[in-house]
Amino acid sequence: MQLTEQIRINAPREAVFAALNDVDILRQAIPGCEAIDAVSPTEMTATVSAKVGPLKARFSGQVTLADLVPPESYTLSGEGKGGPAGHVRVSSRVKLTADGAATLLDYDVKADIGGKLAQLGGAIVEKTARKLAGEFFASFNALVGVPESAAEAPPAATPAPVETSASHGHGHGGEHLPWVLGGALAVLVIVWLTR
Amino acid sequence: MAATPQDMLGARLPRKEDLRLVTGTGKYLADILLPGMLHAVFVRSEYAHARIRGIDTSEALALHGVVAVYTGIDFKDTVKPMPQPVVQPNLPARYPTFWPLAIDKVKHHGEPVALVIARDKYVAVDAAELVVVDYEELTPVLDPERALEDGSPLVHEEDGSNEIFAMTLTGGLTEEEQQRNADAVERIFQGADIVVKERFRVHRTGITPMEPRGVLCDWNDADGLTAWITTQRPHIDRLALIDLLDIPGEQVRVIAPRDQGGGFGVKAPFYRENLAIAYAARALKRPVRWIESRYESLMNVGQERDQVNYLEVAARKDGKLLALRNRGVADNGVGTTGVYWGFVMPFLGAVEMPNAYTWEAGDVRLRVATTNKASLTPSRAFGHFPTRFAIERAVDMVARRVGMEPSALRRMNLVPSLPYTSVTNEYYDSGDFLRVWDNLMAQVDLPAFRAEQAAARAAGRYLGIGFGCGVELSGVASELLVPMENQPGYGAATVRLDPRGKVLVFGGDAPGGQGHETTTAQVVASLFGIQASDVVVTTGDTGTTPFGSGSIGARAGSYFVSAVAEACGELKDKITRILAHDLQIEASVQHFEFKNGEVVYLGDRSKRKSFRDAVERIIMFPINMPEGEVGGLEYTAFFEAAKPMICFNADCCIVEVNVDTGDFEIRRWVTSEDVGTVINPNIVDGQMHGAIVQGLSNAMFEEFVYDERGQQMSADFEHYKLATAADVPDIEITYATTPCPHTPLGTRGIGEGRPSSVPGALTNAVCDALAPFGIEIAELPLRPNLVWRKLREARGEG
Numbered sequence: 001m002q003l004t005e006q007i008r009i010n011a012p013r014e015a016v017f018a019a020l021n022d023v024d025i026l027r028q029a030i031p032g033c034e035a036i037d038a039v040s041p042t043e044m045t046a047t048v049s050a051k052v053g054p055l056k057a058r059f060s061g062q063v064t065l066a067d068l069v070p071p072e073s074y075t076l077s078g079e080g081k082g083g084p085a086g087h088v089r090v091s092s093r094v095k096l097t098a099d100g101a102a103t104l105l106d107y108d109v110k111a112d113i114g115g116k117l118a119q120l121g122g123a124i125v126e127k128t129a130r131k132l133a134g135e136f137f138a139s140f141n142a143l144v145g146v147p148e149s150a151a152e153a154p155p156a157a158t159p160a161p162v163e164t165s166a167s168h169g170h171g172h173g174g175e176h177l178p179w180v181l182g183g184a185l186a187v188l189v190i191v192w193l194t195r
Numbered sequence: 196m197a198a199t200p201q202d203m204l205g206a207r208l209p210r211k212e213d214l215r216l217v218t219g220t221g222k223y224l225a226d227i228l229l230p231g232m233l234h235a236v237f238v239r240s241e242y243a244h245a246r247i248r249g250i251d252t253s254e255a256l257a258l259h260g261v262v263a264v265y266t267g268i269d270f271k272d273t274v275k276p277m278p279q280p281v282v283q284p285n286l287p288a289r290y291p292t293f294w295p296l297a298i299d300k301v302k303h304h305g306e307p308v309a310l311v312i313a314r315d316k317y318v319a320v321d322a323a324e325l326v327v328v329d330y331e332e333l334t335p336v337l338d339p340e341r342a343l344e345d346g347s348p349l350v351h352e353e354d355g356s357n358e359i360f361a362m363t364l365t366g367g368l369t370e371e372e373q374q375r376n377a378d379a380v381e382r383i384f385q386g387a388d389i390v391v392k393e394r395f396r397v398h399r400t401g402i403t404p405m406e407p408r409g410v411l412c413d414w415n416d417a418d419g420l421t422a423w424i425t426t427q428r429p430h431i432d433r434l435a436l437i438d439l440l441d442i443p444g445e446q447v448r449v450i451a452p453r454d455q456g457g458g459f460g461v462k463a464p465f466y467r468e469n470l471a472i473a474y475a476a477r478a479l480k481r482p483v484r485w486i487e488s489r490y491e492s493l494m495n496v497g498q499e500r501d502q503v504n505y506l507e508v509a510a511r512k513d514g515k516l517l518a519l520r521n522r523g524v525a526d527n528g529v530g531t532t533g534v535y536w537g538f539v540m541p542f543l544g545a546v547e548m549p550n551a552y553t554w555e556a557g558d559v560r561l562r563v564a565t566t567n568k569a570s571l572t573p574s575r576a577f578g579h580f581p582t583r584f585a586i587e588r589a590v591d592m593v594a595r596r597v598g599m600e601p602s603a604l605r606r607m608n609l610v611p612s613l614p615y616t617s618v619t620n621e622y623y624d625s626g627d628f629l630r631v632w633d634n635l636m637a638q639v640d641l642p643a644f645r646a647e648q649a650a651a652r653a654a655g656r657y658l659g660i661g662f663g664c665g666v667e668l669s670g671v672a673s674e675l676l677v678p679m680e681n682q683p684g685y686g687a688a689t690v691r692l693d694p695r696g697k698v699l700v701f702g703g704d705a706p707g708g709q710g711h712e713t714t715t716a717q718v719v720a721s722l723f724g725i726q727a728s729d730v731v732v733t734t735g736d737t738g739t740t741p742f743g744s745g746s747i748g749a750r751a752g753s754y755f756v757s758a759v760a761e762a763c764g765e766l767k768d769k770i771t772r773i774l775a776h777d778l779q780i781e782a783s784v785q786h787f788e789f790k791n792g793e794v795v796y797l798g799d800r801s802k803r804k805s806f807r808d809a810v811e812r813i814i815m816f817p818i819n820m821p822e823g824e825v826g827g828l829e830y831t832a833f834f835e836a837a838k839p840m841i842c843f844n845a846d847c848c849i850v851e852v853n854v855d856t857g858d859f860e861i862r863r864w865v866t867s868e869d870v871g872t873v874i875n876p877n878i879v880d881g882q883m884h885g886a887i888v889q890g891l892s893n894a895m896f897e898e899f900v901y902d903e904r905g906q907q908m909s910a911d912f913e914h915y916k917l918a919t920a921a922d923v924p925d926i927e928i929t930y931a932t933t934p935c936p937h938t939p940l941g942t943r944g945i946g947e948g949r950p951s952s953v954p955g956a957l958t959n960a961v962c963d964a965l966a967p968f969g970i971e972i973a974e975l976p977l978r979p980n981l982v983w984r985k986l987r988e989a990r991g992e993g
Binding site for chain 1: 241242304323324327902904906907908909910911914
């Protein structure tokens with residue numbers, strides 16, 4: 001399962017990178033986040049609860065960062081367990097590019113989902129992933145971004161190399177998103193991405 | 196009741212079972228409640244292949260209402276591991292060792308890892324979610340062909356290989372004989388006008404009984420274990436529980452509930468879950484019940500087919516089939532089920548590969564690979580769904596190559612007279628294949644169809660006609676069942692007459708909705724000249740019934756009713772002996788007629804007695820008896836035919852294919868059946884309808900899907916699509932029967948293997964429609980997207 005996407009955030013690159021490392025901001029932005037802790041400069045743990053279709057689960061995840069090039073890029077890998085709901089394993093690359101006063105955040109994710117979550121199937125999972133990602137980036141932009149008309153700007157959609165378009169925040173944008181991400185995965189990815 | 200007793204054999208009687216079933220008064224396993232009953236839930240693996248680093252049950256145990264939580268190690272020293280002889284075929288194989296719950300390693304998604312027992316199901320489900328299993332994921336083995344290559348990860352490491360079973364089914368028992376045979380086959384191929392060679396792939400699909408599995412076990416120290424199990428073979432389950440739990444035999448009774456929502460093979464294996472529940476009931480001295488969820492069921496059972504066949508057929512240019520050579524590779528799954536182990540079905544499928552055709556020679560080999568998927572479990576059309584698809588498709592390919600009508604080529608190559616022994620050594624006892632075939636062709640005006648097809652093509656519409664046929668086992672003789680499943684094949688029935696003139700029949704098999712109460716009652720009624728409503732049939736209780744190997748392999752119409760008939764015959768002998776004595780005449784059974792509730796002396800019709808009075812006299816008033824006779828009227832008969840028996844069917848299908856979308860519609864489905872003497876046409880029609888719908892649903896819709904990590908992705912009916920009424924055509928069933936000479940009533944066992952000729956006939960029709968494009972389809976499922984892809988390839992758009 002793979003996903004590539006680009007998000008536009010209304011803040012300078014350094015601010016975005018710093019915010020992605022700020023557990024207080026992340027705790028506020030991640031939907032259902034119950035705990036998030038930096039174990040070391042390159043490791044963190046998080047607990048997030050989410051409801052995906054009929055499954056309500058609390059996920060515990062841990063993430064390791066590597067190849068850190070502030071404020072440009074990093075890679076991450078992680079694993080999350082949702083008890084009876086299933087599990088996910090993720091690897092991702094994140095890149096930040098200045099776009100005037102704003103920042104373009106590119107990421108690609110490879111994820112393996114297992115257990116009941118995997119079996120829910122595309123329709124439910126996709127809907128949840130879309131909703132959670134939307135909520136996260138809306139909150140993140142509100143917390144980090146410049147609070148003026150930029151927030152009303154249309155999404156900066158950039159076709160990505162894989163099977164993807166882009167979208168961000170503000171409710172249910174991204175009607176063309178080919179989300180293939182599991183709902184829980186979305187939560188975890190957000191956790192990890194935004195480290 | 197319209198039918199008189201004399202017409203009872205062959206009467207379209209409404210089923211005795213249906214009143215209770217359609218009024219909601221059937222009694223299934225889940226309807227049985229015992230005081231103090233506990234409820235069980237299994238924790239199942241979420242990985243296809245992983246090492247278990249640890250299991251933490253403390254939180255689950257702490258939940259109020261939880262009585263016990265078991266993990267694999269609890270069983271390791273207290274329950275014998277499988278394999279054990281009682282559930283092991285007499286076939287050489289690498290039988291994996293396993294216990295009721297996984298120990299050290301999980302080997303498929305859905306494997307039971309822990310067992311939670313609680314005061315109610317809700318608590319049990321909650322507690323199961325609190326069991327924490329620490330897994331270390333391992334590389335899963337998912338492709339059967341790659342599983343057999345050197346260096347593949349191993350499913351069962353102690354076996355040193357993923358090849359659970361391999362066999363050469365032709366040429367003889369020694370490698371030398373087999374090689375000589377292979378050389379002879381090769382010579383035929385060298386000299387043949389036509390050779391068709393193809394890789395045929397059939398997906399993983401099977402059967403989904405309406406009622407999933409379940410078990411309720413009750414233990415007390417005085418009587419031991421009583422186990423109610425949704426099962427097709429209670430007597431085998433009983434022996435397995437005795438042997439594996441080391442309980443004295445007199446202390447185990449297994450009862451298959453009278454009403455079961457279908458079996459179709461899924462309820463034939465001995466399952467580890469049943470063993471775990473019996474163990475828990477004994478340990479806790481409380482009744483414990485487990486009812487399988489649909490999710491668990493689709494994760495674990497009903498998965499079959501899943502096979503690659505590299506098939507070559509040699510033929511002459513006049514259409515004569517000469518030789519077949521097949522290399523089959525089957526995906527066994529994990530192999531941890533008793534009796535079948537996954538590979539017994541592909542074994543029989545390979546045996547049945549030659550089908551109803553004459554071959555000069557054959558070289559048929561099979562390899563079966565364990566993988567990190569659920570075990571194959573028996574699913575109606577036991578084993579031969581994939582091999583029959585391959586052979587029926589290959590026959591059509593030969594016909595196309597030699598420019599013959601596929602139906603004419605089939606007729607030319609059908610075994611012309613029986614008995615016959617196939618190149619894989621399968622014995623075909625009786626029947627008339629040509630008569631069945633000619634009856635089928637009489638239902639179809641082939642020249643008119645070809646004219647319609649040509650006209651339609653000219654108008655841009657694509658019609659096609661397809662044929663298929665199938666030899667099916669009619670019961671399984673001991674000769675085959677002892678090696679294949681280590682069980683006897685005979686049928687057994689106890690017939691007990693009641694002083695009020697009623698008849699009680701006891702059978703050790705355990706039907707799941709096939710209407711055996713009705714067919715058995717009709718047989719008894721016809722023999723005693725009474726009404727079917729006078730007969731009560733009890734099945735499935737090892738405490739009251741004679742030993743039977745189970746409701747499998749079409750045993751009812753062949754073996755069970757034959758045992759019933761023989762028992763009735765013995766009792767009629769006795770009744771007439773004593774009646775002749777009372778009437779002071781010299782006469783035996785052939786001088787009497789059992790008719791309309793009376794026993795009539797044919798030599799003087801005024802000498803008669805009501806059936807009830809004749810029976811009551813012997814049971815209740817055994818005085819003034821003939822010398823050497825004692826009272827009582829009960830007899831247990833065991834029936835075994837000298838040789839295996841078969842039945843035979845043929846299908847014709849007409850389709851229209853939309854060449855723009857790949858969609859296709861079945862416009863007609865007509866069959867011809869040799870089912871032997873028909874006891875109840877309603878029930879036989881129903882078996883055929885059900886089997887054909889199953890074949891279509893398997894071929895077009897159903898598919899168990901595993902992702903690249905072995906995650907089972909089709910564990911609900913949203914993702915495992917079944918055919919609905921709107922998806923299937925009207926089915927025209929026609930008959931061309933021959934009585935079986937080896938059963939007392941001429942009956943044959945039917946319905947079990949029947950789906951297997953369906954996918955070939957259907958795909959042949961689609962390929963006939965697409966003949967202008969030169970499309971030959973060699974894989975299932977057959978869906979519009981596959982047809983569309985083939986069309987694009989054929990048009991050079993692929």
